[in-house]
Amino acid sequence: MSIEKNQVYPLLLEQAKALLEHETDMIANMANLSALLFNSLPDLNWAGFYIMRNGELVLGPFQGQVACVRIPVGKGVCGTCVATGEIQRVADVHEFPGHIACDAASNSEIVLPVRHNGQIIAVLDIDSPLLNRFDHTDETALAKLVHLFEQRLLNIA
Numbered sequence: 295m296s297i298e299k300n301q302v303y304p305l306l307l308e309q310a311k312a313l314l315e316h317e318t319d320m321i322a323n324m325a326n327l328s329a330l331l332f333n334s335l336p337d338l339n340w341a342g343f344y345i346m347r348n349g350e351l352v353l354g355p356f357q358g359q360v361a362c363v364r365i366p367v368g369k370g371v372c373g374t375c376v377a378t379g380e381i382q383r384v385a386d387v388h389e390f391p392g393h394i395a396c397d398a399a400s401n402s403e404i405v406l407p408v409r410h411n412g413q414i415i416a417v418l419d420i421d422s423p424l425l426n427r428f429d430h431t432d433e434t435a436l437a438k439l440v441h442l443f444e445q446r447l448l449n450i451a
Contacts, residue, residue: 299431299432299435300431302334302335303431303435303438305334306330306331306334306335306435306439307435307438307439307442309330309334310327310330310439310442310443311442313326313327313330314326314327314442314443314446320447321354321355323443323446324342324343324345324354324355324416324443325355327343327418327439327443328341328342328343328355328356328357329357331357331420331439332357332358333357335420337422337423337424337427338358338420338421338422338427339358339359339397339399339400339421339422339423340356340357340358340359340361340396340397340400340419340420340421341356341357341358341418341419341420341421342354342355342356342357342358342361342418342419343355343356343408343416343417343418343419344365344372344416344417344419345415345416346376346413346414346415346416349367350364350365350366350367351364351365351366351367351372351373351376351416351417352364354416356419358397358421359396359397359399360396361396361397362394362396365394369392369394370390370392370393370394371384371387371390371393371394371403371405371419372394372405372417372419373394374392374405375405375406375407375414375417376407376414376417379407379414380407381404381405381406381407381433381437382403382404382405383403383404383428383429383432383433384402384403384404385402385425385426385428386401386402386425386426387400387401387402387403387421388401390403397421399423400421400422400423401422401423401424401425401427402421402422402424402425402426402427402428403419403420403421403422403428404419404420404428404432404433404436405417405418405419405420406418406433406436406437406440407440408440408443408444408447409444410444410447410448415447418436418439418440418443420436
């Protein structure tokens with residue numbers, strides 16, 4: 295990363311706060327957060343959301359190449375995130391059991407659960423063509439961004 299993560303993420307979080315502050319539509323907020331992440335963080339080839347619908351993940355707002363439309367819970371990195379309720383940070387997706395290759399150029403991935411009233415309602419999925427692109431700093435900052443989004447959901451429900 296040409297600019298240090300400790301410089302990028304505070305600004306990104308401030309921008310996310312400003313984007314979320316006055317908007318109440320979940321889809322609009324997902325779209326703007328996807329664009330913000332995709333255009334602010336280097337070395338990404340996909341950033342977006344999958345939304346829980348009738349017991350499976352369905353493609354939501356994103357930036358990047360075309361993507362898988364439906365992902366069963368427990369399948370791939372996104373489905374595993376829902377099944378476990380935990381952030382999935384994968385250094386090499388080709389070594390992840392059951393990885394779903396929506397874009398063959400993806401080599402690493404981070405997926406964070408989005409909760410509303412204690413239930414996972416979506417996941418934030420970010421892919422990179424680089425191996426081991428995401429580290430603890432990314433995970434911590436992205437968890438803060440998801441928390442901002444979750445707080446906004448609480449304020450509009």
